[in-house]
Amino acid sequence: MRxxxxxxxxxxxxxxxxxxxxxxxxxxVAELIAWLKTRGPEFANAFDxxxxxxxxxxxxxARHDAQIGGAxxxxxxxxxTGG
Amino acid sequence: MIRVQTEDxxxxxxxxxxxxxxxxxxxxxxxxxxxxxxxxQATGKVTEMTLEHYPGMTEAELARIEKEAQAHWPLxxxxxxxxxxxxxxxxxxxxxxxxxxxxxxxFDAAKFLMDYLKTSAPxxxxxTGPQGSKWVEAKATDDEAAMRWSARKDxxx
Numbered sequence: 001m002r003x004x005x006x007x008x009x010x011x012x013x014x015x016x017x018x019x020x021x022x023x024x025x026x027x028x029v030a031e032l033i034a035w036l037k038t039r040g041p042e043f044a045n046a047f048d049x050x051x052x053x054x055x056x057x058x059x060x061x062a063r064h065d066a067q068i069g070g071a072x073x074x075x076x077x078x079x080x081t082g083g
Numbered sequence: 084m085i086r087v088q089t090e091d092x093x094x095x096x097x098x099x100x101x102x103x104x105x106x107x108x109x110x111x112x113x114x115x116x117x118x119x120x121x122x123x124q125a126t127g128k129v130t131e132m133t134l135e136h137y138p139g140m141t142e143a144e145l146a147r148i149e150k151e152a153q154a155h156w157p158l159x160x161x162x163x164x165x166x167x168x169x170x171x172x173x174x175x176x177x178x179x180x181x182x183x184x185x186x187x188x189x190f191d192a193a194k195f196l197m198d199y200l201k202t203s204a205p206x207x208x209x210x211t212g213p214q215g216s217k218w219v220e221a222k223a224t225d226d227e228a229a230m231r232w233s234a235r236k237d238x239x240x
Contacts, residue, residue: 007135007207008218059140061203075137075205079221082134082165082206083116083177083197 001068003036005046006077009053012046022068029055030064032074047076054079084161085145087136089168092178101160101180108159112189114179114197120172127212134167134176137205141165148199152181155195156188163196165206195232202229 004017026035033053037044047053055062056075068074094115102108122128145163152161160182170176179196183189208219 004137006137006205007209056137056140056205059137059143061144075140077137077205078207078218080202080205081208081219081221082136082204083201083225 001071002073004073004075006075008078009046009076012042014042027067027069028064029057029062029066029068029074032068033064033076052078085142085149085163087138087141087145087165087167089166091166091175092164094175094178097162097164097178098180101162101182105159107184108182109184110186110189111180111182112186112193113181114177114193115175116177116197118170118172118174118176121210127214129172129210129212131169131171131211131216132174132176133169133209133211133216134165135207135209136165136167140205144204145200148196148203151199152192152196156181156183156192158183158188158192161192161196163200165200165204167206198225198228198232201225 001022002017002019005013005015010016022032023035026032033047033050037047053076055064057066057068057071058073094113098111098113102111118132120129145165149161149163152158158181162178162180164178166176177200179193181189181192181196202225209216210219
């Protein structure tokens, strides 16, 4: 599964994109975040305030309770500030 | 039509292209968002703004909200242009143009497009000033502006 990070989430993780093998018991966006936080201090810090981080599954906005099964690309980013 | 680009845009040329040889359009509304220097504000002066985005999803979201506007108002044409990269105070950031037979649809659809773009299109602004640079925080008032439209649509349905 490809993971993408944007804006300050990217700065905190230190990477823009990576391909990961997600454990089989990770079923939702929230569970994916919980797993990511165990991958090191950068990830624990980036996802510390998980409630403010937005997610997208295959380039469409997704809630934290959304299922990630079958997704190719999951992105994490702060609330958007364009316009 | 939607476009995401680093280059500037010419508002007059964009409106002229949208009209082209059409004679059925009665109302054209345009909104342009520009970079403010915010001089004199407590947050400090802005000398530069960098816009990051999510290539692929940005285009998908802009196309989705444009389609939604076209479904709710009798628009004859619409255009959304959003710039990315590094901009200076005074530079253009975003252009929304809507065309309809009558002004109400054009005004309302233009506001709807901007309100939704602000809360759903994956762009992030980073402002730089003499004190350093920081990511711009999302405003609750932007969420409320977008929410008003869904409340209005629910009432209409």
